[in-house]
Amino acid sequence: MQQLPIYKARAHSILSPVSGFLKEAGFTHSLNPSRNCTFACTYCYVPTMRIQAGLKPEDWEQWGKFTTFKENAAELLDRELRAGQILYCSPLVDPYQPAEAEARAMPAILEAVLRRPPRRFVLQTRGPLILRDIELLCEVSRVTILAVSFSLTTDSERIRRWFEPWCAPIPERLQVMKKLSAAGIRTFATLAPLLPCDPERLAGLAMEATRGDLIGDPLHVRAAKPRGATTWQPAHRIAQVRGFEQWLDPAFQSGVVDRIAQSAARAGRRFVTGPEGFGLLADLH
Numbered sequence: 001m002q003q004l005p006i007y008k009a010r011a012h013s014i015l016s017p018v019s020g021f022l023k024e025a026g027f028t029h030s031l032n033p034s035r036n037c038t039f040a041c042t043y044c045y046v047p048t049m050r051i052q053a054g055l056k057p058e059d060w061e062q063w064g065k066f067t068t069f070k071e072n073a074a075e076l077l078d079r080e081l082r083a084g085q086i087l088y089c090s091p092l093v094d095p096y097q098p099a100e101a102e103a104r105a106m107p108a109i110l111e112a113v114l115r116r117p118p119r120r121f122v123l124q125t126r127g128p129l130i131l132r133d134i135e136l137l138c139e140v141s142r143v144t145i146l147a148v149s150f151s152l153t154t155d156s157e158r159i160r161r162w163f164e165p166w167c168a169p170i171p172e173r174l175q176v177m178k179k180l181s182a183a184g185i186r187t188f189a190t191l192a193p194l195l196p197c198d199p200e201r202l203a204g205l206a207m208e209a210t211r212g213d214l215i216g217d218p219l220h221v222r223a224a225k226p227r228g229a230t231t232w233q234p235a236h237r238i239a240q241v242r243g244f245e246q247w248l249d250p251a252f253q254s255g256v257v258d259r260i261a262q263s264a265a266r267a268g269r270r271f272v273t274g275p276e277g278f279g280l281l282a283d284l285h
């Protein structure tokens with residue numbers, strides 16, 4: 001794994017009221033432990049948001065090349081956490097990005113969640129590093145409704161290496177989901193964004209590694225979403241060079257979604273996309 005600069009800065013606040021997609025899904029607040037994500041996925045929508053959500057120009061101009069942790073995150077959480085909140089951690093970074101191994105921001109955040117549990121707490125990640133905190137996560141799941149939404153974007157290692165070279169290999173991610181589930185943590189496979197894949201095989205791997213419904217979303221494209229966050233340019237270039245442009249075509253994407261949904265239905269499960277899909281996480285009981 002590449003070694004990238006890690007900075008620390010004090011933040012004014014840590015929880016942000018959500019709007020748009022996450023609000024529609026049913027979340028009340030988001031929690032971002034840092035600015036900028038060292039997974040540096042080529043399709044990441046965050047650098048396309050520009051100055052929204054507290055990003056600074058250097059974040060979107062050098063996306064994935066460094067990160068800045070909010071060093072007072074736990075202290076802020078002690079002030080800002082409320083019992084009725086439904087938290088999504090994190091929409092703008094991966095809380096278990098590679099830099100977290102050194103920064104160790106999440107244990108203090110989870111301790112704060114233990115002190116003042118919200119109504120629901122959803123962790124969105126693709127980082128095997130989450131296993132480092134499995135005991136704390138088990139404790140958190142005893143005081144609030146905790147879910148881990150674990151990203152699995154394709155069944156092909158070749159595709160993964162092209163589009164998300166700094167993320168863990170697929171077999172490792174499947175193992176992480178199984179270990180989290182075995183520890184009693186509610187774990188969902190999130191097939192988002194859907195990269196080029198064998199849809200039935202991807203659905204099968206995701207269902208084998210988890211117990212609940214599958215969640216997902218195709219790559220965002222301007223043809224279907226004229227404004228707001230969208231797929232970052234490097235992924236467009238890779239799709240063009242490698243001959244996968246149809247994966248950015250909304251009609252083709254719908255066919256892929258249907259095939260995954262049919263695979264899930266054959267196993268008595270659902271594949272739910274968009275805010276409705278992420279709404280499954282916000283509405284857990």
Ligand code: SF4
Nearest residue numbers: 037039040041044094
């Ligand atoms: S892990 Fe998520 S936030 Fe980080 S670069 Fe990849 S898509 Fe963006």
